[in-house]
Amino acid sequence: MTTIPLSEDMQSAATRAVFSALEAKGGQGCVRFVGGCVRNLLMGKPVSDLDLSTQLTPDETEGALEAAGIRSVPTGKAFGTVTAVIEGNPYEITSLREDVETDGRRAVVKYTTDWAKDALRRDFYLNALYADIDGAVYDPTGEGIADAKAGRVRFIGEAEQRIREDYLRILRFFRFTAGYAREFDAGSLAACVALKDGIDGLSGERIQQEILKTLTLAEPLAAFTAMQVNGIMPHVVPGWQATGDTLPELAAVIALTEEPEIRLIALIDSGVGLSAAALHMCQTRLKWSQRIYNRLRDAGRSLDGLAENAPFARLMYLHGRQATEDAVFLAAAHQKKDASAVAYVLHMLEGLEKPVFPVKGADLIARGIPAGPAVGEALKTIETEWLNHDFSQSVIEAALDAVAKEAKS
Template identity: 85%
Template structure:
């Protein structure tokens, strides 16, 4: 018997109230912690994803919670998930399931009371672990506990079968390997490589989510390097052309920033570049939000100016402070700069104010320029001169004096 000390959240009064409510209807042991929180505690990591599994059906779960006076929300009832809310804390409770039919993107499931059948439909052995409210660990596959203790990420059963059930598991394999594996499992990797074209049928939203989740990990480089080395990246990022096995920009940026979006810029820069056509293709396929697309676009434009040795003030005026900072990270990646050098530049940047163009249309009219379209054209021309002369006040004064005369 393996016991784990529960985290504070897992042992809280609110959590115990949820367990008690379900066990009042389904009997002792009808509900267990599952997946991430159990795996992480075994591996000595902070508990996360406080999810529960139960032998009760979704309708029975709702009835049990209602009988205990606990509010429930049918957040994913069609998929077997009911969310209980106690003292503002949500608990996702999913009924045990087994797959009836799969098509590579979604599964048709039926409910079961068999913990082993529920475990066998999961992706990796170390994710098919359960624990009760006393901290006793249950390992229906007989391999999850050993894999968690060894830092090993492997598909349950036949790897290719698990992948064909949902091709997103290819990307999840690399994400979980980056987060939990001491090394990438060769057999699981081989299955991912053999079925890599299945990624093409996934929605852009699902691919984007996995990319950002992986990039948010402390050390994701090995996962992306493996995908690149084995030809998976062209199926993940449209137009991918990076040299096989080479991701130098990403390697540097990982050591400079833990912002997954900055790391995404470096990844895209490595693979397809930050030109408008490449970014449009990525947005179309990966369903980026307009905000994310704009951030990458502005960073690319600022990077081009930075390559021309444009002053930081000009970059900030034209593209904003965030784009300038993003471009500095990317430039550091191109040049292989160390974190200390980047930190120095960032501190210097914090001391700079974004210039404000000091002339308005009324100023030109007051000096004799007739009101109309010419005012706008003159303002734009004057602003361009002012920017190109590093925001020189003398340029402004000379232009206004010329108008007055």
């Protein structure tokens, strides 16, 4: 039996309270850590989320937590998951399950008390690992510990069968390989390529969430390059046009920043561009949040302005500070600039205030323009002149004088 030293969070009083609550109902050993936290400990990587599996049903889990005075939230109860919350710390607790029926997007499951059956419905061997509160590791497939220690990501059992159960596993394969493996497993990769059309049936929300998770990796380029080389990216991003076996703009931005949304902008720019038509196509399929969609759009507009040598103050006024900074990263990628050049420009932007248009409707009314549509039209005309003359105060004064003169005539 392999035993590992648990992380501080895994040994905390709160964690032990959750284990004790469930074992009071289901007996010793009815709950174990599962998946990522066990895998990461074996691989010497940091542990973040603590996920638990239990032989109890969701109703029994809720009852056990309530009896122990621990708040529970039915975050995914319909799928077997109840979240325990202690002092703001969440613990996702999922009942052991086995698949009854799958259709490539979702599964019909039934609850079980058999750890091996639960393990066999998971995606990769290194994710089908469990550990008890004392650090004893359980490997029902007999392959998980070896794969974790070897840095190997492989589908459990027959790869194509695993993928047909949920086509999102294709994208997960590339993400987990980039994050945990030394190279792509040939058999698993071949299965992903053979079944790549199945991605088309996934919801846009699931695809875009997987894209963002991949972009948070320290080295996400391996995942997207492999998907590019193997013809998978057109199924991930609609209208994908990039060709060849490299994504130079994305590679450059990844080297410049760890911020996943800037990397996302570079990915979209690399594959389909940031035109209004391309972004509309992406939004229709991938269902980005309005905030992310606006960021993509404004970055594209600001990048166009940089290409036209528009002053930074103008870009900041028209599109905002964040869009201007995003465009700096994109421009640096296109022009093959290094991190020091980006840092220099960003430092300059820190001292640049967004201009404020100094004229209000009341100023025009005070100079004789009657309230109504004429005020709005005059404001727009003056603002355009002000922008075209680099926010010149003299332009404002001249425009206001002209308004007053015209009103008196």
